[in-house]
Amino acid sequence: MEILMSIVVGVLFMVGTYLILTKSLLRVILGLMLLSHGAHLLLLTMAGLKQGAPPLLGEEAAAYADPLPQALILTAIVISFGVTAFMLVLAYRTYKEHKTDDLDKLRGSADE
Amino acid sequence: MTVLHWVTIAPFLLAILVPFFYKFARPIHTGWFVFVLPVVLFIYFLQQLPVISNGGNILYTVPWVPSLGINFTVYLDGLSLLFALLITGIGALVVLYSIYYLSKKTEAIHNFYVYLLMFMGAMLGVVISDNLIVLYVFWELTSLASSLLISYWFHREKSIYGAQKSMLITVFGGFAMLGGFCLLYVMTNTFSIRAIIEQADVIVGNPLFIPAMILVLLGAFTKSAQFPFHIWLPDAMEAPTPVSAYLHSATMVKAGIYLVARLTPVFGGVAEWFWIISAFGIVTLCWGSISAVRQKDLKSILAYSTISQLGLIMSLLGLGSASLYYGYGTDTTLYTTATLAAVFHLINHATFKGSLFMTVGIIDHETGTRDIRKLGGLMSIMPITFTISLIGLASMAGLPPFNGFLSKEMFFTGVLNASQLDIFNMQTWGMIFPVLAWIASVFTFVYCAIMFFKTFTGQFKPENYDVHVHEAPIGMLISPIILGSLVVVFGFFPNLLAYSLIEPAMAAILPGILPEGQQFYVNIYHWHGFNTELFMTIGVIAVGTFIYLTAKKWMQLSIYLKERDPLNRVYDGSLVGLIKGSQKVTSLQMTGLLRDYFAYMITFMIFMFAYTFIRYDVFAIDTVNVAGISPYIWVVTLVFIAATLAVPFINHRITAVIIVGVIGFLLALFFNIFRAPDLVLTQLLVETVMVVLLLLAFYHLPELRKEKFTPRFNGVNLLISIAVGIFVTATAFSSLALSNSNGLEPISHYFIENSYELAAGKNMVNVILVDFRGLDTLLEVLVLGIAALGVVTLIKLRMTGREDV
Numbered sequence: 001m002e003i004l005m006s007i008v009v010g011v012l013f014m015v016g017t018y019l020i021l022t023k024s025l026l027r028v029i030l031g032l033m034l035l036s037h038g039a040h041l042l043l044l045t046m047a048g049l050k051q052g053a054p055p056l057l058g059e060e061a062a063a064y065a066d067p068l069p070q071a072l073i074l075t076a077i078v079i080s081f082g083v084t085a086f087m088l089v090l091a092y093r094t095y096k097e098h099k100t101d102d103l104d105k106l107r108g109s110a111d112e
Numbered sequence: 113m114t115v116l117h118w119v120t121i122a123p124f125l126l127a128i129l130v131p132f133f134y135k136f137a138r139p140i141h142t143g144w145f146v147f148v149l150p151v152v153l154f155i156y157f158l159q160q161l162p163v164i165s166n167g168g169n170i171l172y173t174v175p176w177v178p179s180l181g182i183n184f185t186v187y188l189d190g191l192s193l194l195f196a197l198l199i200t201g202i203g204a205l206v207v208l209y210s211i212y213y214l215s216k217k218t219e220a221i222h223n224f225y226v227y228l229l230m231f232m233g234a235m236l237g238v239v240i241s242d243n244l245i246v247l248y249v250f251w252e253l254t255s256l257a258s259s260l261l262i263s264y265w266f267h268r269e270k271s272i273y274g275a276q277k278s279m280l281i282t283v284f285g286g287f288a289m290l291g292g293f294c295l296l297y298v299m300t301n302t303f304s305i306r307a308i309i310e311q312a313d314v315i316v317g318n319p320l321f322i323p324a325m326i327l328v329l330l331g332a333f334t335k336s337a338q339f340p341f342h343i344w345l346p347d348a349m350e351a352p353t354p355v356s357a358y359l360h361s362a363t364m365v366k367a368g369i370y371l372v373a374r375l376t377p378v379f380g381g382v383a384e385w386f387w388i389i390s391a392f393g394i395v396t397l398c399w400g401s402i403s404a405v406r407q408k409d410l411k412s413i414l415a416y417s418t419i420s421q422l423g424l425i426m427s428l429l430g431l432g433s434a435s436l437y438y439g440y441g442t443d444t445t446l447y448t449t450a451t452l453a454a455v456f457h458l459i460n461h462a463t464f465k466g467s468l469f470m471t472v473g474i475i476d477h478e479t480g481t482r483d484i485r486k487l488g489g490l491m492s493i494m495p496i497t498f499t500i501s502l503i504g505l506a507s508m509a510g511l512p513p514f515n516g517f518l519s520k521e522m523f524f525t526g527v528l529n530a531s532q533l534d535i536f537n538m539q540t541w542g543m544i545f546p547v548l549a550w551i552a553s554v555f556t557f558v559y560c561a562i563m564f565f566k567t568f569t570g571q572f573k574p575e576n577y578d579v580h581v582h583e584a585p586i587g588m589l590i591s592p593i594i595l596g597s598l599v600v601v602f603g604f605f606p607n608l609l610a611y612s613l614i615e616p617a618m619a620a621i622l623p624g625i626l627p628e629g630q631q632f633y634v635n636i637y638h639w640h641g642f643n644t645e646l647f648m649t650i651g652v653i654a655v656g657t658f659i660y661l662t663a664k665k666w667m668q669l670s671i672y673l674k675e676r677d678p679l680n681r682v683y684d685g686s687l688v689g690l691i692k693g694s695q696k697v698t699s700l701q702m703t704g705l706l707r708d709y710f711a712y713m714i715t716f717m718i719f720m721f722a723y724t725f726i727r728y729d730v731f732a733i734d735t736v737n738v739a740g741i742s743p744y745i746w747v748v749t750l751v752f753i754a755a756t757l758a759v760p761f762i763n764h765r766i767t768a769v770i771i772v773g774v775i776g777f778l779l780a781l782f783f784n785i786f787r788a789p790d791l792v793l794t795q796l797l798v799e800t801v802m803v804v805l806l807l808l809a810f811y812h813l814p815e816l817r818k819e820k821f822t823p824r825f826n827g828v829n830l831l832i833s834i835a836v837g838i839f840v841t842a843t844a845f846s847s848l849a850l851s852n853s854n855g856l857e858p859i860s861h862y863f864i865e866n867s868y869e870l871a872a873g874k875n876m877v878n879v880i881l882v883d884f885r886g887l888d889t890l891l892e893v894l895v896l897g898i899a900a901l902g903v904v905t906l907i908k909l910r911m912t913g914r915e916d917v
Contacts, residue, residue, distance in 0.1 A: 001740075001741055001745075002844075002848050003733075003735065003845070003848075004741060004745075004749060005782075006841050006844035006845055006848070007841055008749060008752060008753060009840060009841065009844060010837040010838065010840050010841030010844070011753050011756050011757065011837060012756055013836050013837050013840040014833045014834055014836060014837025014838075015756050015757060015759055015760060015833070017714060017832060017833040017836040017837070018760055018829055018830065018833035019759065019760060020710055021707050021710055021711060021829040021832065021833070022707070022760075022829070023707070026765070026768075027760070028706075030759060030768060030772055033772060033776075033802075034756065034759065034772075034775070037775065037776070037779050038840070040779070041779065041782065042840070042844060044782075044783070044786055044788070044791075045844065045848075046844065046847065046848065046851075047858070048851075048858075049786055051787075052787065053787065054787040054788070054789050055787075055788075055864070055875070055876040055877055056789070056874055056875055056876070057864075057867065057868050057874035057875075057876065058874050064864055064876070065786065065787040065788065066858055066860045067860055067863050067864070067867075067876035067877045067880055068858070068859070068860045068863060068880060070788045070790060070791055070877045071877050071880040071881050071885065071888075073788075073791055074790060074791060074794055074877065074881060075881070075888050075889065075892050077791070077794050077795060077798055078794070078798070078892050078895075078896060079892055079895050079896075081798045081801070081802065081896075082895050082896045082898075082899035082900075083895075083899065084802065085802075085805060085899055085903060086899045086902045086903055086906075088805060088806070088809050089809070089902075089903045089906050089907065090906060091809075092809050092812055093906050093907070095812070096812070103705065103706050103707060104705060104707075106706075107704040107705065
């Protein structure tokens with residue numbers, strides 16, 4: 001199971017990297033979203049995907065899934081959500097002001 | 113703080129007061145206030161003569177940075193006193209001369225005297241300091257003050273060029289020297305020169321010995337304008353003439369000489385030191401004297417002549433260090449002749465070169481030109497200047513009865529003795545020294561003759577000058593007259609300073625050669641009898657005269673057509689090349705494209721990964737849990753991968769939003785499969801909000817364009833992306849295998865056991881978030897708050913009235 005998830009994470013990282021290397025500002029943001037998905041899934045995978053009950057004490061099970069990485073991922077999801085939302089608005093403003101989303105055209109002038 | 117400390121920093125203190133004198137005592141030339149200080153200091157140093165000449169010394173320490181072994185230690189022995197007397201004595205004469213040379217009405221003389229005093233203090237610090245770091249600080253201050261003085265007329269382009277050049281070259285050497293000092297500290301664990309000299313025999317075998325020596329010599333050679341670092345000196349002639357006379361003939365350029373002499377007891381006695389210093393000195397001597405002949409400007413001639421004379425002194429110091437190899441013995445006195453000649457010529461050169469610069473300044477001041485093609489026939493118009501020049505030039509050419517003759521004879525004795533040494537391979541190469549020395553002396557004679565005859569003899573042509581030519585005012589003549597008389601006095605009474613100054617100086621350069629209680633016995637004769645040296649001098653005069661008379665013919669040689677030193681092309685070329693090269697590197701690497709910087713970072717990361725994997729052979733794969741995956745999970749996984757791979761190919765924004773949403777929701781499904789109910793909730797919620805946000809924003813965002821596919825560009829990106837994917841997967845595999853094999857238990861048992869007992873909650877994830885690790889949550893809330901504020905700011909705030917942001 002972990003092997004399979006590692007491959008999924010690899011695919012997410014590959015596509016995310018490809019997207020942030022493209023010219024379109026929107027694709028870069030999509031790439032960052034995929035990269036954060038990859039990171040979250042990697043966190044969960046690395047803690048071990050052993051079978052067990054959900055980390056709720058009411059379940060009265062012999063083994064529980066590890067609660068710590070879940071707490072970490074929860075924090076990471078919220079933070080990446082905030083950052084992504086901010087970036088999206090930033091991209092929107094950039095497009096409104098500069099009338100382009102082509103990163104090749106969003107360069108400083110030569111005399112800077 | 114003792115008197116000697118105050119003496120060293122007195123020029124700096126006075127320099128602070130100079131602008132006030134300039135502002136509040138306008139009728140009096142500021143130079144008069146400055147003049148007092150070097151005179152007082154000179155008298156102070158004269159009073160130390162009896163102590164020093166009896167073999168004593170003065171040593172005081174004031175702590176500066178004691179924890180690093182850096183103390184302001186002043187140490188006065190024969191060598192320091194000799195230099196201190198030169199600095200203050202010629203300093204006083206130069207200040208006096210400058211009072212008449214620089215007009216208080218048209219020149220910014222307060223700047224001039226501040227820089228000059230700063231230089232004087234720094235130079236005193238260099239020669240009096242016993243601590244290498246303090247010496248270095250003063251050393252760099254002389255470089256700084258020198259550059260400021262060269263660029264005194266800063267509206268002239270050539271002055272700025274000369275100042276920059278001297279700064280670059282001397283500071284380069286200064287840094288190298290600092291490195292050498294640090295290596296000395298590494299070897300001896302002290303910065304004190306005296307303590308290092310005491311350990312001299314310990315460090316000879318050290319592997320750092322040669323690097324330290326070369327670095328220190330780089331400092332000395334750049335400062336003392338030795339080949340090939342001499343090129344800054346001719347361009348430093350853009351400075352006012354008093355500066356040239358003081359810095360670039362008598363004092364600063366001798367700082368390197370001082371350093372070599374001071375450290376001779378440390379490094380001397382080995383073949384490398386002997387050869388490097390002697391060879392560079394003799395090459396500089398020849399190069400300088402040959403180059404001086406082709407100059408058309410009086411100050412340029414003097415600049416190259418200074419270079420060549422410095423080479424002479426340097427080579428003598430190198431040859432004299434051979435006596436350290438022998439130690440005390442009956443032969444030793446034979447080889448110390450070279451050191452004696454070096455010290456004696458040091459004094460002589462300071463006297464005649466100072467006076468020559470001043471007379472050239474007078475000629476420039478009174479005729480408006482220094483070009484020897486325009487000058488001529490000044491003998492009867494400027495009789496006093498003529499007399500002083502005649503004495504100085506005859507002394508420089510090495511003619512009797514002036515002091516230059518004596519030091520030149522001793523120089524010949526030194527090189528002849530050296531050529532008969534049977535150490536350091538001198539048997540095979542020794543004859544080079546007398547031959548080169550003789551050739552250089554011939555050219556020295558020739559340029560002295562050119563300077564003399566072209567300036568003072570021939571027809572006086574008034575139409576060549578813009579001003580009415582007449583003799584200089586008496587005030588301007590006082591200093592050159594004093595220096596010129598010293599040339600004559602030292603010529604007729606060469607032993608005047610022998611006991612009081614030269615012997616202690618030699619004892620400082622070559623300590624431990626003589627048995628306890630004995631002093632060097634110096635006696636300089638005018639008449640040696642008919643020996644080789646005398647015939648060499650006669651040959652110099654004969655051949656020199658011949659060359660001067662036939663000058664018109666061979667001045668057509670290609671090397672003599674160019675006025676500038678060919679080495680300047682190397683310097684200028686390397687500066688231009690450095691600027692162009694760095695611009696090229698910068699423009700190649702700083703493209704301004706975000707994509708390129710991402711690519712650099714990621715590629716570097718990949719190489720680090722690859723290196724670590726290969727170097728430590730850490731790739732491992734643990735196939736324990738591969739089997740037993742249900743078909744349902746396979747389907748979800750394949751759909752997830754397919755959706756992810758589809759994203760780069762989408763060219764419609766709505767489709768992109770939907771596919772990204774699908775990926776997010778599938779991720780939530782994964783969380784569900786892996787038993788993380790809180791994550792499922794959050795992910796679903798966040799993804800929904802995200803999709804809504806994307807849809808809202810996308811309405812205002814541009815349509816996704818089809819990426820133009822160029823094989824090279826996309827190929828490279830594809831390669832980088834695949835490599836990232838592979839390395840992330842490989843790292844995941846390897847660390848999983850590692851965590852399975854190392855048998856470390858997770859700490860989560862604590863949370864599972866205690867979340868109800870300690871925190872009264874059954875949802876472990878929530879308990880961790882708000883109880884066990886509540887601080888994370890607090891700051892995460894802060895992040896959301898800041899993001900929200902940022903979004904509001906971006907949308908609401910508009911700069912108006914400025915650039916359209």
